[in-house]
């Protein structure tokens with residue numbers, strides 16, 4: 230019985246395969262992507278070629294996927310391809326009887342996935358969606374905070390990252406360039422007063438204090454799936470998601486948007502037709518693939534998350550805050566790819582070992598037990614710091 234990883238040539242998928250094999254101890258893992266050469270290189274770079282099977286598989290080809298699930302006796306699928314594939318992959322998993330996890334559905338797709346709950350419940354199979362750093366670790370931290378309170382009013386999430394080098398060279402983002410451009414071109418939806426509320430692109434500017442060396446950062450509302458689910462599942466009145474972009478990345482992303490790189494209409498050049506977004510994506514894929522073979526030497530880059538859960542405990546005001554921090558690890562790669570690839574690997578392993586077995590489609594805050602999950606993160610040098618502030622007495 231095997232675990233199938235889709236999109237294993239990507240920035241996150243390759244490390245998810247590595248974690249499944251080296252940390253979770255899974256013996257039968259299949260790494261796949263649309264192009265054999267891409268996935269083979271990823272597996273070779275990570276020195277996993279003798280430990281996993283590689284396969285060319287398009288996540289959009291539902292019938293081939295179903296055939297693979299049956300032929301290879303796949304019990305769990307981890308979808309690390311772009312989120313636009315999520316619904317088709319879930320369909321094949323449901324028909325083939327495999328559990329499912331992914332890296333998130335960018336709000337709209339996530340809601341469509343949740344709508345499939347009854348079908349999955351009736352079939353007796355678990356799908357836990359939106360695993361990664363954010364969404365993923367952030368949802369589970371929100372659930373952990375809610376558990377420590379009697380009632381939750383507001384959950385505010387902020388994500389940021391950076392680099393301690395004095396001069397930051399231009400580089401590719403820590404996650405799909407396609408998603409970055411979605412974030413810079415689509416209005417966000419936040420959960421405000423128990424309802425979805427549309428916000429303008431990069432609205433909600435707020436100063437947020439993150440751990441050092443970031444300190445105070447300007448953070449903006451971004452379209453994400455945490456506000457799509459956490460308000461409903463954790464019974465919170467407000468759930469917001471912001472990113473505090475490092476200034477240099479903010480300028481790069483704004484420039485790419487201004488120059489038209491988010492455009493999906495094909496342009497003709499030299500007899501070929503390709504959209505600016507697809508061309509940029511191919512350049513990004515080449516950059517990521519070239520970088521993976523050489524792990525970072527130093528702890529230069531970091532990823533940081535802050536989750537504030539504000540509510541009441543024993544009728545007194547209380548706030549539970551989680552800071553989740555990880556740095557580059559010379560042994561296991563860059564911070565952003567590690568902290569995003571580890572959560573789906575842990576969850577797929579827990580689905581495979583029946584530790585997560587509730588039938589239906591759930592967001593991470595509904596099925597993942599926070600404390601054991603945080604302990605697993607700690608083993609991978611992704612550290613969760615819980616801080617509780619509460620009023621104790623009024624005079």
Ligand SMILES: NC(=O)c1ccc[n+]([C@@H]2O[C@H](COP(=O)([O-])OP(=O)(O)OC[C@H]3O[C@@H](n4cnc5c(N)ncnc54)[C@H](OP(=O)(O)O)[C@@H]3O)[C@@H](O)[C@H]2O)c1
Pocket residue numbers: 235236237238239240241242261262263264267268286287288289309310311312313314332333359360361362363364365403404405406408514517569
């Ligand atoms: N939850 C989180 O914290 C989080 C963080 C980062 C990213 N994400 C999301 O996760 C997804 C992947 O991100 P990433 O940074 O790993 O992107 P990426 O580096 O672009 O990797 C995606 C990989 O999927 C493969 N792929 C694309 N379409 C496919 C298909 N139809 N079938 C099979 N494989 C396919 C591509 O490889 P081939 O060309 O070889 O097929 C590509 O290498 C994105 O949607 C992103 O938004 C979530």
